[in-house]
Amino acid sequence: xxxxxxxxxxxxxxxxxxxxxxxxxxxxxxxxxxxxxxxxxxxxxxxxxxxxxxxxxxxxxxxxxxxxxxxxxxxxxxxxxxxxxxxxxxxxxxxxxxxxxxxxxxxxxxxxxxxxxxxxxxxxxxxxxxxxxxxxxxxxxxxxxxxxxxxxxxxxxxxxxxxxxxxxxxxxxxxxxxxxxxxxxxxxxxxxxxxxxxxxxxxxxxxxxxxxxxxxxxxxxxxxxxxxxxxxxxxxxxxxxxxxxxxxxxxxxxxxxxxxxxxxxxxxxxxxxxxxxxxxxxxxxxxxxxxxxxxxxxxxxxxxxxxxxxxxxxxxxxxxxxxxxxxxxxxxxxxxxxxxxxxxxxxxxxxxxxxxxxxxxxxxxxxxxxxxxxxxxxxxxxxxxxxxxxxxxxxxxxxxxxxxxxxxxxxxxxxxxxxxxxxxxxxxxxxxxxxxxxxxxxxxxxxxxxxxxxxxxxxxxxxxxxxx
Ligand SMILES: CC(C)[C@H](C(=O)O)[C@@H](O)C(=O)O
Ligand code: SF4
Numbered sequence: 001x002x003x004x005x006x007x008x009x010x011x012x013x014x015x016x017x018x019x020x021x022x023x024x025x026x027x028x029x030x031x032x033x034x035x036x037x038x039x040x041x042x043x044x045x046x047x048x049x050x051x052x053x054x055x056x057x058x059x060x061x062x063x064x065x066x067x068x069x070x071x072x073x074x075x076x077x078x079x080x081x082x083x084x085x086x087x088x089x090x091x092x093x094x095x096x097x098x099x100x101x102x103x104x105x106x107x108x109x110x111x112x113x114x115x116x117x118x119x120x121x122x123x124x125x126x127x128x129x130x131x132x133x134x135x136x137x138x139x140x141x142x143x144x145x146x147x148x149x150x151x152x153x154x155x156x157x158x159x160x161x162x163x164x165x166x167x168x169x170x171x172x173x174x175x176x177x178x179x180x181x182x183x184x185x186x187x188x189x190x191x192x193x194x195x196x197x198x199x200x201x202x203x204x205x206x207x208x209x210x211x212x213x214x215x216x217x218x219x220x221x222x223x224x225x226x227x228x229x230x231x232x233x234x235x236x237x238x239x240x241x242x243x244x245x246x247x248x249x250x251x252x253x254x255x256x257x258x259x260x261x262x263x264x265x266x267x268x269x270x271x272x273x274x275x276x277x278x279x280x281x282x283x284x285x286x287x288x289x290x291x292x293x294x295x296x297x298x299x300x301x302x303x304x305x306x307x308x309x310x311x312x313x314x315x316x317x318x319x320x321x322x323x324x325x326x327x328x329x330x331x332x333x334x335x336x337x338x339x340x341x342x343x344x345x346x347x348x349x350x351x352x353x354x355x356x357x358x359x360x361x362x363x364x365x366x367x368x369x370x371x372x373x374x375x376x377x378x379x380x381x382x383x384x385x386x387x388x389x390x391x392x393x394x395x396x397x398x399x400x401x402x403x404x405x406x407x408x409x410x411x412x413x414x415x416x417x418x419x420x421x422x423x424x425x426x427x428x429x430x431x432x433x434x435x436x437x438x439x440x441x442x443x444x445x446x447x448x449x450x451x452x453x454x455x456x457x458x459x460x461x462x463x464x465x466x467x468x
Contacts, residue, residue: 005203006267007233030119067377122139168203170279179285305335340427362455363458
């Protein structure tokens with residue numbers, strides 16, 4: 001018998017009922033909502049179902065917010081106010097914790113949950129958003145659920161789930177200078193495909209992961225969903241505990257000590273078995289940039305756009321050809337040097353203080369290229385404040401970037417109705433999805449790290465920073 005994995009340990013400590021057949025009723029520790037799920041409050045009210053634990057339920061506004069300085073009319077879509085008002089009313093009536101638009105805690109849900117320590121190691125954490133997998137970077141079981149499911153969680157504190165299979169991805173070798181967490185996860189998606197994590201909980205491990213800061217770990221787990229994984233997670237360690245200590249919702253005093261000794265018991269046992277194990281040698285990697293319309297369409301900065309005729313399956317061939325047409329690229333072209341129209345730094349993947357610092361290092365004393373539209377939207381009000389206290393906003397603005405309020409911003413532009421990049425623009429973006437039309441009509445999105453986005457904005461072409 002092998003030992004237990006991190007997933008096994010957190011899972012078994014949350015089982016309320018084992019139905020057999022790999023299906024369980026799990027206890028949920030935290031539920032987080034954003035305005036697109038505001039209807040949950042209404043449905044619960046209509047059904048006269050109270051929220052079981054308002055003190056464990058949280059909400060903020062992020063998706064539909066206007067992120068232009070001053071926030072204009074608050075929202076970027078015509079009926080955005082309805083969502084926000086419904087959420088506000090629901091929060092007020094039920095007494096949950098609500099980080100409203102103008103509060104110091106507001107931000108993208110996946111940025112503020114760790115920032116405020118609402119999310120903690122060893123917890124089961126759910127939110128009505130696919131990128132909830134981000135929270136796994138703290139060593140939690142966290143995944144996105146639909147609005148009906150979140151209603152159920154709010155009313156009962158439980159959720160029925162099948163237990164995922166386990167995959168371990170070991171990142172080994174010396175990390176080359178300038179290689180970021182974003183490059184690691186993009187590379188993995190390219191290696192095992194956008195479907196490669198289907199049915200799995202992926203534990204990211206190995207010496208490279210251990211050396212990463214919490215914010216970088218969050219970036220990696222964020223994109224687990226782009227692998228179709230149920231969730232991603234990283235064992236908590238001293239780096240995690242140091243990050244959490246003293247944050248607003250972190251346990252204090254004796255409770256902190258108790259939590260810490262529990263958290264220390266969570267990492268996978270050395271003898272634990274996984275359903276699949278993958279090893280990635282990081283020492284040979286270069287900064288990654290996507291060329292197509294799925295995060296799996298990714299290559300190293302120095303590589304050439306692939307040829308669909310080399311694809312292994314007909315399906316893959318068709319998807320690659322379609323992506324090349326949409327992206328207006330030809331097989332064999334170099335991705336390096338491709339002229340761009342816009343650059344975006346933001347989103348729940350890469351809008352934290354460490355991301356903004358890294359981009360600012362590239363931008364310091366430089367100007368973005370003529371004609372490039374460049375936007376930075378910090379992931380939270382707190383991130384924005386801290387960045388401004390360090391003068392990072394000045395560096396961005398002096399370089400020619402727009403320095404925005406926090407929110408999802410142009411990551412998905414509030415859906416088709418929101419603010420978008422100009423039609424047909426080629427955008428280098430620190431976000432997680434390069435799907436067709438996501439950032440605007442016929443907009444061609446290239447995913448990359450914040451450093452690569454900053455260097456590209458300066459060059460006016462896809463470029464990497466000198467230190468990369
Ligand atoms: C709109 C929302 C529910 C969606 C998600 O679940 O991921 C969004 O955040 C996204 O990134 O596409
Ligand atoms: S920042 Fe983008 S990916 Fe993240 S939750 Fe918002 S819209 Fe979704």
